Amino acid sequence: MSRGAMSTGIPRYVRPRPDRVGGLTSTGWSILLVVAGVLTVEAASRLGLISTVDLVPVTVMAGRAAELVTDPAFLTRQLLPTLGLIAAGFAAAAVLGVAVGLLLWRSPWWSDALQPYLNIYYAIPTFAVYPILVVLFGTGPVPILLLATAFSVVVIIANALIGFRSVPVAVDKLARANRLGRRAHLTKILLPAAVPDIAAGLRLGLVYATIAVLATEFILATRGLGHFISQAYHTFHTVDMYAGILLICLVALVLNLGVGAVLSRLDWRQR
Amino acid sequence: MIIDPILRGPRGRGGLRRLLPPVLLAVLLVAGWTIAAAALNSSVFPGPGQTVDRLLLNLDATRFQESTADTLLRLSVSWLLVVAVGGAIGFLIGLSRFWTDVFSPVVYAVYSIPKIVLFPLFLVFLGLGEASQIGFAFFSGVIPMVLMTLNATAGTPLAPLKLAASLRMGTWPVVRTVVLPAALPAIATALRLTFGLTFLGLIIAEMFTGVSGLGYELLRNVVLAQMEDIVGGVLLIALIAVAPTTLLRVLEMRVARRFGGGDV
Numbered sequence: 001m002s003r004g005a006m007s008t009g010i011p012r013y014v015r016p017r018p019d020r021v022g023g024l025t026s027t028g029w030s031i032l033l034v035v036a037g038v039l040t041v042e043a044a045s046r047l048g049l050i051s052t053v054d055l056v057p058v059t060v061m062a063g064r065a066a067e068l069v070t071d072p073a074f075l076t077r078q079l080l081p082t083l084g085l086i087a088a089g090f091a092a093a094a095v096l097g098v099a100v101g102l103l104l105w106r107s108p109w110w111s112d113a114l115q116p117y118l119n120i121y122y123a124i125p126t127f128a129v130y131p132i133l134v135v136l137f138g139t140g141p142v143p144i145l146l147l148a149t150a151f152s153v154v155v156i157i158a159n160a161l162i163g164f165r166s167v168p169v170a171v172d173k174l175a176r177a178n179r180l181g182r183r184a185h186l187t188k189i190l191l192p193a194a195v196p197d198i199a200a201g202l203r204l205g206l207v208y209a210t211i212a213v214l215a216t217e218f219i220l221a222t223r224g225l226g227h228f229i230s231q232a233y234h235t236f237h238t239v240d241m242y243a244g245i246l247l248i249c250l251v252a253l254v255l256n257l258g259v260g261a262v263l264s265r266l267d268w269r270q271r
Numbered sequence: 272m273i274i275d276p277i278l279r280g281p282r283g284r285g286g287l288r289r290l291l292p293p294v295l296l297a298v299l300l301v302a303g304w305t306i307a308a309a310a311l312n313s314s315v316f317p318g319p320g321q322t323v324d325r326l327l328l329n330l331d332a333t334r335f336q337e338s339t340a341d342t343l344l345r346l347s348v349s350w351l352l353v354v355a356v357g358g359a360i361g362f363l364i365g366l367s368r369f370w371t372d373v374f375s376p377v378v379y380a381v382y383s384i385p386k387i388v389l390f391p392l393f394l395v396f397l398g399l400g401e402a403s404q405i406g407f408a409f410f411s412g413v414i415p416m417v418l419m420t421l422n423a424t425a426g427t428p429l430a431p432l433k434l435a436a437s438l439r440m441g442t443w444p445v446v447r448t449v450v451l452p453a454a455l456p457a458i459a460t461a462l463r464l465t466f467g468l469t470f471l472g473l474i475i476a477e478m479f480t481g482v483s484g485l486g487y488e489l490l491r492n493v494v495l496a497q498m499e500d501i502v503g504g505v506l507l508i509a510l511i512a513v514a515p516t517t518l519l520r521v522l523e524m525r526v527a528r529r530f531g532g533g534d535v
């Protein structure tokens with residue numbers, strides 16, 4: 001415990017959070033952490049501490065990634081198919097998820113019947129069914145799409161259900177007193193009330209769809225970004241592998257931030 | 272016209288009647304599966320009976336037994352490491368609001384990367400064997416464990432801390448009697464969720480590489496187009512996942528009842 005605390009007698013755990021530690025704000029420290037990580041990789045590789053077969057400098061990864069993004073063959077065979085599958089799987093899961101959420105909210109029987117399965121869904125490694133889908137539908141886009149939808153739909157259902165259930169009883173009584181029709185009830189009360197929770201679910205759903213597409217491509221596929229990385233690994237193209245990994249990190253970050261920004265605009269609770 | 276389940280008031284039904292719909296649904300699904308399999312009568316679409324028979328047959332074979340044992344061992348080791356390492360790191364960071372603000376954005380950024388694409392790094396640095404499978408399973412679980420523990424610890428309500436301060440309690444007694452009990456319900460939830468994530472990471476790792484393990488068995492049977500073996504394997508994996516999850520859920524509810532907690 002520092003001298004200041006002794007003199008004022010305020011225990012550490014209730015003192016206000018300091019603005020700076022060691023002259024840096026918390027954001028400064030976060031940036032420092034990331035920069036230090038990048039520099040460590042760069043130095044370890046440049047100084048030959050780790051062989052270039054295993055690790056390449058970050059600058060080399062970035063250079064190769066920039067080359068790949070401007071290469072039409074890479075764009076049409078790897079990047080665009082992956083993005084297309086993520087978008088399609090996510091869109092299907094979004095529509096299906098909100099619809100099933102609504103059904104479960106309307107029907108107590110279905111909600112009772114499905115709830116235990118929804119609870120344990122993410123405990124089961126869903127990717128285990130990928131081999132089944134491959135045997136049934138081949139190694140094309142169909143099994144990837146099905147798995148991406150299946151993997152992301154449940155989190156969307158769960159959040160939509162929370163949203164629909166968040167309508168206060170008083171509001172529902174008011175709607176009933178005003179003889180609101182089924183359709184008006186849905187568009188005027190239910191959906192607007194649930195939008196923040198649905199948005200939270202969609203945000204997670206997008207992350208899940210991305211994971212599912214990349215993982216299935218990675219395990220077994222004939223094209224796509226995930227396949228590109230696993231291929232580069234198997235053929236010892238270390239630079240390509242790291243460039244692909246870097247690209248995916250960037251894609252994930254941009255998707256996350258972009259969609260996060262759109263969805264938080266929908267969130268009236270934060271205004 | 273109207274609609275609302277909430278307006279019907281609390282459903283005054285006992286526990287047993289609540290169990291009826293899910294059980295009925297399961298029975299319907301198995302029946303549908305049986306009928307579909309019988310109608311198609313195809314070797315790539317086995318019925319439930321055939322699948323369970325094949326699974327039991329497989330479980331008698333030494334190689335499959337070894338694969339199952341390998342998976343169970345790897346899962347236990349990596350999950351225990353996730354809980355110990357992730358829990359400790361998250362708790363320690365969460366004790367300081369400043370360092371929570373430093374680490375949260377960085378850990379969140381790592382969390383949002385689809386971890387699977389980092390798997391080659393594990394192969395490169397840990398080799399093609401068990402170490403990289405356990406390492407990847409650990410990595411899949413430890414980041415969420417750190418995040419959830421960190422949030423739980425940092426979210427300790429201020430009022431009891433102020434009370435402790437006015438009682439002039441030292442830092443460690445406060446950590447033990449205030450912070451830890453406040454964080455426990457969320458940590459119990461984290462135990463359950465990270466179990467699933469660790470298992471998922473392990474199965475993916477085993478699918479991509481390896482010479483044993485249930486994930487490896489699944490993918491090997493794709494090449495052989497052995498649908499009965501695959502479906503049986505998936506069934507076994509689901510069973511392995513569900514049993515501990517159910518126990519952890521019970522633990523979670525007990526902890527929540529004892530220490531108070533939100534969503535149970």
